[in-house]
Amino acid sequence: MNRLEERYRLLLRLLPADYRREWEDDMVAAFLESMDTGDAETAAYAADYGRPRLSEVASVIALAARLRLGGTNAPPRSYAWGQAVRLAALTATLVHAVMATAGVAITAWLAGRMAWLPAPAPEWALIPPGSLWRTAWGLADYAWLPAYVALVLGHRRIAQALALLAILPPAVTNAVQQATGEVPPSASPWMMLLLDVVLVLAMSAFHHDAEPVPRRRWLGALPIGILLVPVPLFAIQATSQALRLLDWPGLSCALVSVAIVIHLAGRQSHRPSGALPWSLALTLLAAAALALRTATLPDHSHQAQHSALLTIGAVQATLVLAVGAPLAVLAIRALRRLPPAADDL
Amino acid sequence: MTEPAFFILTALLDAPRHGYGIVSDVAELSRGRVQLKIGSLYGVLDRLVLDGLVELDREEAWQGRLRRYYRLTERGRHALATEAERLAANARIASARLGERRSPIAGTTSS
Known part of the structure; x- marks a missing residue:
């Protein structure tokens, strides 16, 4: 050889x-x-x-x-992993799309384009973008919305291309800003970039053998998500100081933890085979949120309220671990009960 | 039927072929447009075998290795004929519509 x-x-x-x-x-x-x-x-x-x-x-x-993240005719374990990765990818892209869409509305409000709403406080006034890079950063993020729609409608490659469009300009901006010393070196943007690249790769699980995404349910999740997450968050942040310490990794931990608690509470009413893909998907999302929170904690040490931020971050990581670990154990046990290949059925 | 599957079945119409033989013939049949990578070839071939459209013909020793030759089954021939007919019917509809819209003055279209 x-x-x-x-x-x-x-x-x-x-x-x-x-x-x-x-x-x-x-x-x-x-x-x-x-x-x-x-x-x-x-x-x-x-x-x-x-x-x-x-x-x-x-x-x-x-x-x-295609083989490991199976579609409809795949062996049960391969199908369970395939569904789990597809659900996790859809959920993560949905969160990006929800935040991007809410971002458009909030930017329009701050720019005074929504006269029917109360005027924003002066401290929330928009700072005009100082450079092409900043403009690119702001616009690129909106690509998550068409990326999500493309993924739901079954156009996987278009979704991957649009997601890359959303990821790359901020990555370049970060690299330039950190290299020139405009911002202090930090792990947060790089960890987020890594997870977003993993998300783009995970979209490959939407191959020809995969079941079509239930369109009505997932497209409907977009307005519901906007009403449930960014709108109340922004309203609370605009009126009080309470949630200003919640950053993106912290929000990810909170969302995943709430989703896991709801899933565990409703688990008894589902068929075990129906609950397994969601159990695995939420385990994957919990692992991603935990990795993001852990890797970005040291960045708080440079900030003014670092002891409070570090404590809050540690609590968020512990919370994800506390709900994610039991779910992972349950999911792996359920996975082991499935035959590995169709021949074993 | 995907385009690679269509060309793989077409490549096996006249004679059984081995893996790389199929890749070369598909490239030739499609005038270089469909360049199958080995992972893509076997990703299609395993499904065609599973669906009973293609089957193993024989194994032959070549440069110290065993080459597997694959052949089209009767079911595969029928599936290919059906697909070819469907594509030809589609092409006829498009050609007829293009002909209708062509203006008497060569090279221009009506409306």
């Missing part, structure tokens, strides 16, 4: 073991033949130093996503 074959077989380990038993040798033979140019010298060089091209790697990753 030459190095090129070793590297390709290593890549194929992304595929489930039963699939590899059936197809691996044939895939390797086809791949090595595709790399054969007919020239002995080039072939010898490729055998030692060649690597699968990026497009080949992407095709194997896409196949692994």
Whole structure:
């Protein structure tokens, strides 16, 4: 076995073991033949130093996503994971879309475009964007809304492209601002970027074999989400100081914790097979919220109210852990009760 | 039926082929438009086998490896014929509509 074959077989380990038993040798033979140019010298060089091209790697990753995050006809465990990742991705994109949509309304209000509402307090006045980067930052975030709609309507690639459009300008702005010393170095934006990139990758679970998203329910969740989360939050923040210490990681922890408590409370009334994907999805979201909160806690040490912020952050992390850990245990137990492959049914 | 599946079934019409043989033939049939990667090929091929449209023909030793050859089943031939007919009917409708809208003056359209 030459190095090129070793590297390709290593890549194929992304595929489930039963699939590899059936197809691996044939895939390797086809791949090595595709790399054969007919020239002995080039072939010898490729055998030692060649690597699968990026497009080949992407095709194997896409196949692994389809097999491991299964659709309707997949084995029960693969289907449960597939549904869980799809639900988690939809929920995370929904939260982004809700906050972006509310952001449009709040910006319009602050700019005085909603005369029928009471005028905002002078301290809330909009600061005009000072540069192209700031404008890009503000506009890019709104791309989460069409990204969510595209995902619900089944246009996965468009949703991924739009999500990247929402992620990249803020990432570039951050890199520039931190490099020039305009803002102090902090882990928060990078951790959020990492999680958003994971979200874009997770959208790959909406492949051809996946069930269509129930459109009415998920599109209806958008206005309900706006009324339930950003509107009351903004109203409270505008009128009192109480919630000004709640940042995005803190809000994520609070939302996930509330969702888990509601899920656990209603779990008895659901069929176990129906509750499992949501249990796994909320476990994934709790892990993401916990990672975000933990990684961003040290950033508070530079701030004025750092001891209060650190305490609040630690409480938020503990809360997610306290509700997320029991849910994870229940979900893994339920997952183990499922047969791993259709043949075992 | 997806475009890669359509071309894979078409590639197997005249003779059984092995994995890379299918990739090469699909590229030729589609005039280079459909360039299947190995992961994409097997992602389609496994479903065609599962649906009974394609089956294993034989295994042959080649440069110290076993090459698997796949052939079209009767069901696969029927599915391909149905799809080809559907695409041809669609093309006929579009061509007829294009013909109707063409103005007597060459190169321009009415309305």
